[in-house]
Amino acid sequence: MKTTYKNVFRDGPISSSFIAQSIAKHQSKTRIGAHNIFLGQVRADMIDGNEVVAIDYSAYEEMANKKFHEIRETTFKKFNLTCMHIYHSLGMVKSGEICLFVFVSSPRRKEVFKALEYVVETMKAEAPVFGKEIFEDQSHQWKINS
Amino acid sequence: MLVEIKYFGMLAEITGCSSEQLNVSIKKIGEIKELVLDKYPDLRNKDFRMAQNHELVSDATMITGQEIAILPPFAGG
Numbered sequence: 001m002k003t004t005y006k007n008v009f010r011d012g013p014i015s016s017s018f019i020a021q022s023i024a025k026h027q028s029k030t031r032i033g034a035h036n037i038f039l040g041q042v043r044a045d046m047i048d049g050n051e052v053v054a055i056d057y058s059a060y061e062e063m064a065n066k067k068f069h070e071i072r073e074t075t076f077k078k079f080n081l082t083c084m085h086i087y088h089s090l091g092m093v094k095s096g097e098i099c100l101f102v103f104v105s106s107p108r109r110k111e112v113f114k115a116l117e118y119v120v121e122t123m124k125a126e127a128p129v130f131g132k133e134i135f136e137d138q139s140h141q142w143k144i145n146s
Numbered sequence: 147m148l149v150e151i152k153y154f155g156m157l158a159e160i161t162g163c164s165s166e167q168l169n170v171s172i173k174k175i176g177e178i179k180e181l182v183l184d185k186y187p188d189l190r191n192k193d194f195r196m197a198q199n200h201e202l203v204s205d206a207t208m209i210t211g212q213e214i215a216i217l218p219p220f221a222g223g
Contacts, residue, residue, distance in 0.1 A: 057222075066200050100223045127222045142156040
């Protein structure tokens with residue numbers, strides 16, 4: 001039987017209103033004392049005089065959603081978290097727009113600092129997401145995480 | 147055995163397709179890799195990893211006849 005995992009992908013950029021609504025939804029969870037949020041933003045890198053104007057994201061979605069699920073499970077085991085949300089863009093995200101939104105919450109602050117770094121670093125290393133950097137002259141190159 | 151090979155990102159640009167089915171009589175992932183490299187010589191100077199059934203695998207892993215993916219460097223976030 002094929003297992004389906006929660007889909008972390010969203011078409012296009014992640015809007016500030018989506019992020020704000022996500023924060024507002026936590027007001028009823030009154031055991032939480034600390035949130036920590038990571039927002040990945042598309043950077044207008046200048047490469048050989050050509051500026052990156054957007055990144056076109058694609059992914060091996062089935063495997064990536066499985067990896068994100070495993071990262072969630074491991075993170076909940078390692079840290080005392082109340083909840084965690086991860087969203088990643090697919091398709092075109094212009095420079096200055098948000099492509100990654102990671103949101104962790106806990107009763108106490110120290111856990112969320114450690115947990116957020118763990119989630120972001122593990123996700124960058126293990127999730128099969130690919131980024132085509134589009135330049136202003138419409139040429140492109142493939143991004144590689146450093 | 148019929149296996150589905152998926153290509154992503156810069157590798158799909160080289161192969162000109164995002165997936166194809168290959169009928170193979172071989173046993174290990176490393177042999178699939180050689181077959182694909184023979185078919186698309188331009189992949190030889192590219193960095194990639196292989197996954198089977200959504201898990202990264204090594205050349206020595208046995209083929210189970212399902213989905214095999216050829217993955218360029220990850221760039222999420």
